[in-house]
Amino acid sequence: MINQELTINKSTPILAALPLAVLVGIFIERDAGLFGITLLSVFDFIGALFLNALKMVIVPLIMSSIIVGMSGLGTAEQLGRLGGKTIAYYTMTSLIAIVVGVFMANLIQPGVVTGDPTTVFGLNADTATIAAQLSDKTGGDVIDVFLRMIPPNIIAAAAEGQMLGLIFFSLLYGFFINKLTDINSQAQRLFFSGMFDIMLHITHLIMRFAPIGVFALVAKTVMNTGLDVFWPLAQFFITVVLGLAIHAFIILPLLLFVIGRINPVRHYSAMSAALLTAFSTASSSATLPVTMECIEKNAGVSNRISSFVLPLGATVNMDGTALYECVAALFIAQAYGLELTFATQFTIVLLALLTSIGVAGIPAASLVAIAVILGAIGLPLEGIGLILAVDRILDMLRTAVNVLSDTCGAVMIAQSEGEITSGK
Secondary structure, eight states: OOOOOOOGGGGHHHHHHHHHHHHHHHHSOTTOEETTEEHHHHHHHHHHHHHHHHHHTHHHHHHHHHHHHHHTTOOHHHHHHHHHHHHHHHHHHHHHHHHHHHHHHHHHOTTOOSSOHHHHHTOOSOHHHHHHHHHTOOTTHHHHHHHHTSOSOHHHHHHTTOHHHHHHHHHHHHHHHTTSOHHHHHHHHHHHHHHHHHHHHHHHHHHHTHHHHHHHHHHHHHHHHGGGGHHHHHHHHHHHHHHHHHIIIIIHHHHHHHTSOOOHHHHHHHTHHHHHHHHHHOOHHHHHHHHHHIIIIISOBOHHHHHHHHHHHHHHOOHHHHHHHHHHHHHHHHHTTOOOOHHHHHHHHHHHHHHHHHOOSSTTTHHHHHHHHHHHHTOOGGGGGGTHHHHHHHHHHHHHHHHHHHHHHHHHHHHHHTOBOOOO
C-alpha cells in the first residue's frame, strides 16, 4: 500500500485559499476580465475541472476499495464469532450515525433560505427540471431502490453512475474471491489491491490541486451571491458538528457503558493521542499505528483483537463520514429548494451506509462518496462546491469520530471475548 500519511501542514494551502477566494469574490466584479474572458468564467472552468476529476475516480476507487475490503474478511467460516461481532458493531454504529445525520438535517434544515435558493447559492442547474424528476417519488419507490441494487448489466450501471448496483456487485465479488483456490484468490487480491493503490495515487494527485479548485469554486460562488451564502453554510457546519457531537459524546459513551460496561471518560482519555492524530491528519489509515498502540497499551486490548478489529475499522467503519454524507446530501437538496420524499431519503441512508464502506481512509475521500449519492438521487455535482469552504475542518472532525468509533468497538469486543486487561 502507498504511504497515506498526510499532515495538517498539507491542509494549510486549502485553508489559506478560503479567505483569499472570499476577498476576490467580494472585490472583483462579475464582468471583470481580459480579452473578452471574464474571471467568473475562468473560475467556473477551473471548478468544473476539479469536480470532473473527482467524478472520474468514483467508479474504480469505490469498486476496488470495497473488493479489497471484502476479500480481506475471509469466508464466513473464517470470520467466525469475532468477525460476526465486528461486522455487527460497525453496521450498527454507522446506521445510528446516519440516522442522527438525517434527523439533524431535517430538524435544522440548513439549506432552507428565504428567497430564491438558486440566487442565494449561485447554482446554475435548472431546479424546475430537478424537482420534476423527484416529484413522482413515493414510498413505493423504496422497492425500486432494491431493484437497482441488482442491475441487469453491471457495465451499463457503472457507465450510467448507478452506484447501488455497482456497490452490491463489488461486495459480492470481494466476498466470493475467498471461495477461489489459493492461487486464483491471491491473483484477484493482488490485482484489485494494485488498482486501489493506483486510485489512491490519482486521488492524492487530484487533492494536490484542491486549493486551486476550492479557491475557484468559492470565489465563483461569492462573485455570484455575495456573502449571503455564508449564513446557510454556517448552519450546515453547525448541523454537522452537532451531529458528530451527539454521536461522539452521547451514542458511543452509552454503548460503552451499557453494552461494554466500560468507563467512557477513562476510555476517551486513553485514546487521546489517537484522536488528536486523527484530527490533525484527517486520515484514519495514517492514524492506525497510533490507534493500535493506544488500544493495546492504554486500554489493555489484546493484539489478536486489535490487529483484526482496527485495520478493518479503518477500511469499513466510517461513522463520522456516513453522518456527514447524509447531512451534505440533504443540505444540497435543500439548497435547490427541494423536499426529498421518504424514498429518496431512504436511498441516501442506504448509499451512505454502503459508500462509507468504500471510502478510502484519506483526507477529502468522502467528496467522492457525496458525488455518488448526489448522482443516485438526481442532483447535479455542482452542489459539492457549496460545502468545500468548510469541508477540510469537518473532515478533521469526522475522522476523529471515525477513529473513536473504531476504538470503542475494539474495546467492547475485547471485553466480550475476555481479552482485555486494565491497561495503563
